[in-house]
Amino acid sequence: MTSLDARLKIDFFCPSSTSNFCQIPACTILRFEPPRLPSAVSICAFHFLSIIPASSNTGQLTFDCSSTLDTPIRPSKMSAPTGNPYARIDDLLSNVRNFKIIESTLREGEQFANSHYSTETKIKIATMLDQFGVDYLELTNPCSSPQSRADLETICKLGLKAKILTHTRCTIGCDAGVDGVDVVIGTSQFLREHSLGGKDMVAITKQALEVIEYIKSRGCEVRFSTEDSFRSDLVDLLSIYKAVSQAGVDRVGIADTVGCASPRQVYDLVRTLRGCVSCDIEVHFHDDTGCAVANAFSALEAGATHVDTSVLGIGERNGITPLGALMARMMPSSRDYVLSKYNLKMIKSIEDFVAEEVEINTPFNNPITGFCAFTHKAGIHAKAILNSPSTYEILKPEDFGLTRYVHFTSRLTGWNVIKSRISQLGLIMTDDQIKEVTAKIKAMADIRPLAIDDADSIIRSFHLELNNGEGQKGQSEQNGQNAQNGQVEA
Numbered sequence: 001m002t003s004l005d006a007r008l009k010i011d012f013f014c015p016s017s018t019s020n021f022c023q024i025p026a027c028t029i030l031r032f033e034p035p036r037l038p039s040a041v042s043i044c045a046f047h048f049l050s051i052i053p054a055s056s057n058t059g060q061l062t063f064d065c066s067s068t069l070d071t072p073i074r075p076s077k078m079s080a081p082t083g084n085p086y087a088r089i090d091d092l093l094s095n096v097r098n099f100k101i102i103e104s105t106l107r108e109g110e111q112f113a114n115s116h117y118s119t120e121t122k123i124k125i126a127t128m129l130d131q132f133g134v135d136y137l138e139l140t141n142p143c144s145s146p147q148s149r150a151d152l153e154t155i156c157k158l159g160l161k162a163k164i165l166t167h168t169r170c171t172i173g174c175d176a177g178v179d180g181v182d183v184v185i186g187t188s189q190f191l192r193e194h195s196l197g198g199k200d201m202v203a204i205t206k207q208a209l210e211v212i213e214y215i216k217s218r219g220c221e222v223r224f225s226t227e228d229s230f231r232s233d234l235v236d237l238l239s240i241y242k243a244v245s246q247a248g249v250d251r252v253g254i255a256d257t258v259g260c261a262s263p264r265q266v267y268d269l270v271r272t273l274r275g276c277v278s279c280d281i282e283v284h285f286h287d288d289t290g291c292a293v294a295n296a297f298s299a300l301e302a303g304a305t306h307v308d309t310s311v312l313g314i315g316e317r318n319g320i321t322p323l324g325a326l327m328a329r330m331m332p333s334s335r336d337y338v339l340s341k342y343n344l345k346m347i348k349s350i351e352d353f354v355a356e357e358v359e360i361n362t363p364f365n366n367p368i369t370g371f372c373a374f375t376h377k378a379g380i381h382a383k384a385i386l387n388s389p390s391t392y393e394i395l396k397p398e399d400f401g402l403t404r405y406v407h408f409t410s411r412l413t414g415w416n417v418i419k420s421r422i423s424q425l426g427l428i429m430t431d432d433q434i435k436e437v438t439a440k441i442k443a444m445a446d447i448r449p450l451a452i453d454d455a456d457s458i459i460r461s462f463h464l465e466l467n468n469g470e471g472q473k474g475q476s477e478q479n480g481q482n483a484q485n486g487q488v489e490a
Ligand SMILES: CC(=O)SCCNC(=O)CCNC(=O)[C@H](O)C(C)(C)COP(=O)(O)OP(=O)(O)OC[C@H]1O[C@@H](n2cnc3c(N)ncnc32)[C@H](O)[C@@H]1OP(=O)(O)O
Pocket: 111, 141, 143, 144, 145, 168, 169, 170, 171, 184, 185, 186, 195, 196, 197, 227, 257, 316
């Protein structure tokens, strides 16, 4: 529907008298009585679900389809980040510039196939992540084993700035001196049937409320999460979230336990939940379909407040939102916030430590720390990068204490980067001469891969010929010594 005036009134009937929610046909709601949300902009995401006012289970809603207008409504004070003209305009819900990290390398990460942390390793990881600036550290359930309990108690006593959480089933019991408890229970039919012995939502809600009351009575922060949220019934989800929110939880959690959610589904669910509870919203995304970082970002845009991460994403199966990759995603949209809170120069050392502990390699394409994350190769890229790094870089290596490299020894090289190398070597040639030697390097690179020394030899021999064997002029001693594999620092 595209008409500016398109309006539709529907009668609704909410089938369950205990529920404040019902599903309605696809449409965009712009207003209903009483208004639960502040503006038309913030309601645009409601495509298929409406919140029914608590006081009644029948009534009439007015749908106004003008939110399908070609021109979106934009709050006037907001502006896009300068780096990306297509960046989403902030709205009143978005927390991309105000979010917290719940770092779960010591919980979800311990569920990674290769993890077997010693106490010393846990202390080191906790300390590094604390220095990095994460807001919370989530540790394994102390009921898992005596050593798990002892390690949790040890870390609680370290006096770290980060709050210490543990992660438990929805049962009364363990807290072990923590600041908070992250409680989770399955709500999808799969888990209710095959993990929880056929429990229905009434029993699950009752159990959740008892556990929440107990944890609160111990003076701990409490978060309640629904496991497998994206395969759970929406009405069930919103009903239990509303109940636990009324019981006073500090956060509710949405968990994409099987990694099935897409960014748009995430936006819709978080956006909907944001309209139903007033407490913080935590999100936990598995990466089975490669969407974990995008889903975390989408959740923040929709109003989530806390994101679960682990170093390099380690966790069950192929893991969850990686801490470093999330930082990479947040930098273009929230640079000042990220720099003010997190010590980005530690990312590499934290990842290296964890990778070694769990015996994995950092993937070549890892954001920020992959071995070629800041290496530029093709001639067109190299020329532009040498003129201005922002031509082909949205992230600055120096923000992470890292270095940019420009590759110049392949058949894809160009005369501009060779010119730069010639200058680094302290040699002088005309542009025509540089183009000639570039052709020689390309010809040789067609035959075999060239190392830096090979390309430098071609340049130097050519220069010698030009100077009738007079010898190399003004050669710099320092240049090129640290270059490897055909790339040099730029
Ligand atoms: C999606 C996630 O990652 S959730 C977090 C997963 N983390 C862990 O599992 C922590 C490590 N786990 C452990 O050490 C053990 O599994 C323990 C200590 C938690 C439980 O061990 P056990 O009592 O031997 O039970 P087991 O692991 O075989 O089965 C899980 C039990 O918890 C129940 N359960 C599963 N999820 C929940 C839940 N969220 N809340 C309450 N009970 C649950 C199951 O129904 C089952 O109960 P049963 O003993 O009546 O069959």
